[in-house]
Amino acid sequence: MSVTRVLGAAREALDEAGLRGSFLVRDLDSGDELGIDPDLEFPVASLVKVPLALATLERIDRGELDAATPIVVAPGRATTAGPTGLSRFRHPATVALDDLLYLSTSLSDETAADALFTLTPPTAVAAELRRLGFEGIAVRHRTAALIDTPAEKLPPDQLHLAHSIAITAATAGHGHPLPQLDVTRANSGSARAFVELLQGLWRPSAIRPAPAARVRELMAANLIRQRLTPDFSSDASRWSSKTGTLLNLRHEVGVVEHADGQTFAVAALTESRVAAGSQPGAEAVMARVARNLRDQLRF
Amino acid sequence: MTVPATVDAFKDGNAPTDAITAYSLAVDLVAACRAFVAVSGYASFTAGAAAAHIPQSVASRRIAALERHFGARLFDRSTRTVTLTPFGRDMLPSARRLVDLAEAMEHAAVRARLRPFRLAVPAVCAPRALARLVAQARRHELLLEAHPAEPAERAELARVLEVRAALVAVPPAEATWRVPLGLAGRAEPALPALYLETLRVGRADGEAPARRVWIQPEDDVPHVRDPVMRLRDALGLRPGQVRVAASLVAAAAEVLGSADLLLCSQLQAAELGLHWRPAGELATAARGYRIAAGRREDADAVRTLLHAAVRRCLGGVEEVAR
Numbered sequence: 001m002s003v004t005r006v007l008g009a010a011r012e013a014l015d016e017a018g019l020r021g022s023f024l025v026r027d028l029d030s031g032d033e034l035g036i037d038p039d040l041e042f043p044v045a046s047l048v049k050v051p052l053a054l055a056t057l058e059r060i061d062r063g064e065l066d067a068a069t070p071i072v073v074a075p076g077r078a079t080t081a082g083p084t085g086l087s088r089f090r091h092p093a094t095v096a097l098d099d100l101l102y103l104s105t106s107l108s109d110e111t112a113a114d115a116l117f118t119l120t121p122p123t124a125v126a127a128e129l130r131r132l133g134f135e136g137i138a139v140r141h142r143t144a145a146l147i148d149t150p151a152e153k154l155p156p157d158q159l160h161l162a163h164s165i166a167i168t169a170a171t172a173g174h175g176h177p178l179p180q181l182d183v184t185r186a187n188s189g190s191a192r193a194f195v196e197l198l199q200g201l202w203r204p205s206a207i208r209p210a211p212a213a214r215v216r217e218l219m220a221a222n223l224i225r226q227r228l229t230p231d232f233s234s235d236a237s238r239w240s241s242k243t244g245t246l247l248n249l250r251h252e253v254g255v256v257e258h259a260d261g262q263t264f265a266v267a268a269l270t271e272s273r274v275a276a277g278s279q280p281g282a283e284a285v286m287a288r289v290a291r292n293l294r295d296q297l298r299f
Numbered sequence: 300m301t302v303p304a305t306v307d308a309f310k311d312g313n314a315p316t317d318a319i320t321a322y323s324l325a326v327d328l329v330a331a332c333r334a335f336v337a338v339s340g341y342a343s344f345t346a347g348a349a350a351a352h353i354p355q356s357v358a359s360r361r362i363a364a365l366e367r368h369f370g371a372r373l374f375d376r377s378t379r380t381v382t383l384t385p386f387g388r389d390m391l392p393s394a395r396r397l398v399d400l401a402e403a404m405e406h407a408a409v410r411a412r413l414r415p416f417r418l419a420v421p422a423v424c425a426p427r428a429l430a431r432l433v434a435q436a437r438r439h440e441l442l443l444e445a446h447p448a449e450p451a452e453r454a455e456l457a458r459v460l461e462v463r464a465a466l467v468a469v470p471p472a473e474a475t476w477r478v479p480l481g482l483a484g485r486a487e488p489a490l491p492a493l494y495l496e497t498l499r500v501g502r503a504d505g506e507a508p509a510r511r512v513w514i515q516p517e518d519d520v521p522h523v524r525d526p527v528m529r530l531r532d533a534l535g536l537r538p539g540q541v542r543v544a545a546s547l548v549a550a551a552a553e554v555l556g557s558a559d560l561l562l563c564s565q566l567q568a569a570e571l572g573l574h575w576r577p578a579g580e581l582a583t584a585a586r587g588y589r590i591a592a593g594r595r596e597d598a599d600a601v602r603t604l605l606h607a608a609v610r611r612c613l614g615g616v617e618e619v620a621r
Contacts, residue, residue: 015539016509016537016538016539017537017538017539018537018538018539160529160532160533230502273538274532274538275529275532276532276533276535278535279535280502280535281499281500281535281536281537282537284500284502285537
């Protein structure tokens with residue numbers, strides 16, 4: 001199939017699944033890439049935990065922070081579907097800085113990420129990204145906002161109303177009355193910006209080797225595997241990734257390393273026009289589209 | 300002769316005393332004038348009464364009552380033949396006008412009763428059932444003219460009074476007629492109900508085309524369409540798996556050429572030769588219809604006289620409340 005036809009079929013599949021997306025797949029060694037609207041900006045939700053981990057690890061590497069520092073974390077006591085780890089804890093816990101990085105990056109734990117943001121605030125993370133030469137990812141707020149949306153305020157049987165608001169209230173230029181969904185106020189970025197970051201983590205760059213290796217390790221340990229993982233993991237490849245989910249937003253960025261050495265960075269950022277919380281069908285289509293794009297570059 | 304006539308007038312009970320109502324007098328006036336005109340025309344009580352299809356005694360009694368009412372004789376009965384008195388001659392033209400006017404009025408009443416009654420009906424009604432509805436209406440002297448239209452157009456036609464009444468789509472709870480909806484497809488399902496969730500595409504199904512549910516324009520109303528769309532999202536079906544078709548024909552064509560399903564009534568499924576099952580998650584899904592009319596009497600006429608015929612047109616099964 002020609003590239004044009006693959007892209008056409010991919011767009012059709014996304015539309016059929018009620019998705020609008022920004023996709024980019026890049027061969028990290030040849031630089032070959034294929035994408036769908038890769039420069040479209042989205043609020044990134046939990047994807048921000050990758051730059052957060054990177055900024056924290058750079059500071060640890062410079063000796064500004066100590067990975068072993070015990071930190072007392074107040075319990076999140078979340079009961080709604082979604083939050084993990086400390087966000088669901090019912091009692092205070094003392095966790096080392098290094099382990100907060102694991103909880104934040106591999107479990108997408110909002111409370112752990114918020115504790116990391118206390119040490120390295122959003123402006124400091126943004127400054128670190130700029131220093132390392134990664135443009136295109138805006139870090140503006142902490143992660144507590146991600147579990148303070150209409151979805152948490154409405155009873156579970158009215159979850160679709162929160163999604164209807166998320167879908168229909170958008171304003172021109174990707175603005176939104178909900179700050180978490182407004183690209184001019186939320187943490188935001190494009191598929192291309194994240195592929196650049198992944199390239200920096202997996203291939204030599206301004207990032208120091210130790211922090212890069214630790215971020216790769218944390219992403220390989222990602223526990224949220226229902227989205228792109230089923231289409232990329234096998235015994236002959238390693239899939240390392242981070243997901244981001246907020247209301248009608250579903251993202252995942254990751255790297256697949258094949259046994260033969262070929263390595264691809266994959267970024268899939270989507271928003272759904274379907275007013276439902278659980279959409280495994282949409283996630284399956286995301287994965288299939290990302291795989292089809294990757295298959296075009298695997299030769 | 301004078302005495303029996305007077306007695307007759309009193310026997311009729313219509314003596315023009317001041318207590319007699321103008322109404323009973325007027326009715327008698329028309330009948331009496333008819334007898335008067337007939338008898339004068341034939342110059343004979345016998346022949347005139349026969350022409351007016353009344354017994355001669357009744358003709359005599361009515362004319363006598365009229366004479367008593369006017370206080371003067373209309374006919375000269377002293378001669379061998381019946382001849383008009385000068386007073387009778389003066390009264391004859393106006394009596395004739397009254398009789399003609401009464402006849403014109405009767406005729407107008409018959410015509411008014413036969414004025415076409417335009418009724419906006421769902422475009423999905425089958426010709427046979429509609430024809431039976433029109434025939435049934437004729438029996439009640441309603442000259443029904445069925446005007447098939449989609450739901451939004453029917454409501455609009457009734458609102459601007461372009462039709463005398465319309466069968467408008469309403470939620471089943473407030474409907475006069477209720478038509479249960481289910482899913483119909485080419486293949487006969489093995490189970491008594493068809494669950495929408497079974498249309499969900501599995502992760503391992505690859506790129507096989509997803510089965511769709513088609514909604515026909517008649518069901519493109521919020522109380523039918525939106526619950527199906529909401530259910531589609533809640534069950535994790537793809538957004539493209541529930542669609543509103545441009546027409547019933549387009550929807551039926553899709554269903555006949557694939558494994559897709561049509562949201563329809565059991566009657567429609569039978570007409571299209573499809574197998575019908577209630578939808579498992581939407582067992583209570585139904586179309587609802589109510590009569591909207593500018594005049595309450597028009598609405599009542601359809602609702603009461605034609606209730607069963609309308610139900611057959613719609614494919615409804617049970618009555619809710621009148």
